[in-house]
Amino acid sequence: MRQTTLLTGTSDPSIDIDFAEYLQAKFPLDERSLNPQVRALLVRSLQGRPEIRGLDLGTGTGAMLRRLIEWGLTDNLVLTGLDLQPELLDKVGTIIEGLLRDRGFVVPREQPPWQAERAGQIVVLNLHTSELVDYHPYQPNFDLITAQAFMDIVPLEDTLRQVQGWLKPGGLFYATLNYDGATQLFPSFREVAFEARLLANYDQSMERRRVDGKPTGGSHSGARLLAALLDGGFELLGYGSSDWNMTPERGLYRDQDAICLQAILECIRKEGAAAGGFSDSELNHWFLDRLERIRCGHLGLIVHQLDILAGRK
Numbered sequence: 001m002r003q004t005t006l007l008t009g010t011s012d013p014s015i016d017i018d019f020a021e022y023l024q025a026k027f028p029l030d031e032r033s034l035n036p037q038v039r040a041l042l043v044r045s046l047q048g049r050p051e052i053r054g055l056d057l058g059t060g061t062g063a064m065l066r067r068l069i070e071w072g073l074t075d076n077l078v079l080t081g082l083d084l085q086p087e088l089l090d091k092v093g094t095i096i097e098g099l100l101r102d103r104g105f106v107v108p109r110e111q112p113p114w115q116a117e118r119a120g121q122i123v124v125l126n127l128h129t130s131e132l133v134d135y136h137p138y139q140p141n142f143d144l145i146t147a148q149a150f151m152d153i154v155p156l157e158d159t160l161r162q163v164q165g166w167l168k169p170g171g172l173f174y175a176t177l178n179y180d181g182a183t184q185l186f187p188s189f190r191e192v193a194f195e196a197r198l199l200a201n202y203d204q205s206m207e208r209r210r211v212d213g214k215p216t217g218g219s220h221s222g223a224r225l226l227a228a229l230l231d232g233g234f235e236l237l238g239y240g241s242s243d244w245n246m247t248p249e250r251g252l253y254r255d256q257d258a259i260c261l262q263a264i265l266e267c268i269r270k271e272g273a274a275a276g277g278f279s280d281s282e283l284n285h286w287f288l289d290r291l292e293r294i295r296c297g298h299l300g301l302i303v304h305q306l307d308i309l310a311g312r313k
C-alpha cells in the first residue's frame with residue numbers, strides 16, 4: 001500500500017490511482033470472488049470442444065481473456081477483446097503475450113492480431129478498440145461471450161440483443177461481478193448518517209448514468225440482468241454471488257486489496273463531490289478517516305455482486 005503518497009493530509013487528499021493499475025490490482029480479488037459453482041459450470045460446458053471462439057466485452061486489461069487461457073479448455077482458442085480505451089488494449093497484448101510465452105507458446109513479435117502456437121495448440125488474439133454500439137464482428141458466431149464488471153455501465157436490453165445476435169445457437173454468455181446494490185464499509189464512520197447518505201449517493205450515481213440517453217444496468221445490474229436474460233429469450237443456466245470481500249486478516253490486507261479499497265473510496269468521494277450536497281470539508285474528513293482506518297488495517301469493504309451463466313436458445 002502506498003500510504004505515504006496517499007495520506008497527503010492536505011486540503012485535497014485525492015488519490016490518483018491509474019485505471020489500468022486498478023484493474024491489475026483487482027485481478028486477484030476477482031479471482032477469489034468469482035462464484036465457484038457458476039465458474040465450474042462454465043468450464044464443464046466448454047471443456048473438450050475442438051475450438052472455442054470467445055469475445056470479451058469491456059475487456060480492460062484482459063482479465064477474462066487471461067482466465068480463458070489459464071483454464072486450458074481447448075487446443076484452439078480464438079479470443080477477441082473489445083474495449084473503447086486503446087491504451088488498455090495495448091496492455092492486454094503485452095500481458096497475454098507474456099502469459100503465453102511463460103507457458104511455452106511461440107508468440108509472433110507483433111501487435112495483435114496474432115496466432116501463438118505450442119505443440120499443436122493455438123491461441124489467436126484479436127483486439128478491437130470500439131464502443132460496444134459501434135462494434136460489428138467480422139464473424140458473429142461466438143461460442144462464448146464474457147462481460148466482467150461491465151453490465152452496470154451499458155444499457156442491458158440493447159447489449160443482450162447484440163450478445164444474442166453474435167452467439168452461436170447454444171452459445172454461452174458469462175457475465176461476472178455484476179454489482180447488485182450493496183456497498184458496506186466496516187466499521188462505519190462515526191457520523192453514521194453521513195456515510196449512509198454518501199453510499200446511497202454512490203449507488204444513485206450509477207442509476208443516473210445514461211448511455212445514448214438510455215439507463216444502464218446501474219446499481220442493481222445483477223438482478224436486472226437476470227430478469228432481462230429471461231425476458232430476452234436466454235436460458236438461465238446458473239447464477240450466484242461473487243461478493244468482493246476486502247476485509248483485513250489479522251490487520252493485513254490480502255493481495256492488492258488496499259489499492260482497490262483506496263480506489264473505491266476515491267470513487268465514492270468523487271461521486272459525492274460531483275453530486276453536491278456534501279461539503280468539501282465533510283468529504284475530506286470522511287475520506288481521511290477511512291484512509292487512516294486502512295493504514296491501521298481495520299477498514300473492511302464488502303460489495304455485493306452476482307455472476308450469471310446463460311445460454312442462447
Ligand SMILES: C[S@@+](CC[C@H](N)C(=O)[O-])C[C@H]1O[C@@H](n2cnc3c(N)ncnc32)[C@H](O)[C@@H]1O
Nearest residue numbers: 023058059060063083084085130131132148149
Ligand atoms: C470496470 S472496467 C472492467 C474491465 C475488465 N472487464 C475487468 O473486469 O477487469 C469496464 C471496461 O469497459 C470499458 N467500456 C466501458 N464502456 C464501454 C463501451 N460502451 N464499449 C466498450 N468498452 C467499454 C472501459 O474502458 C473499461 O475498460
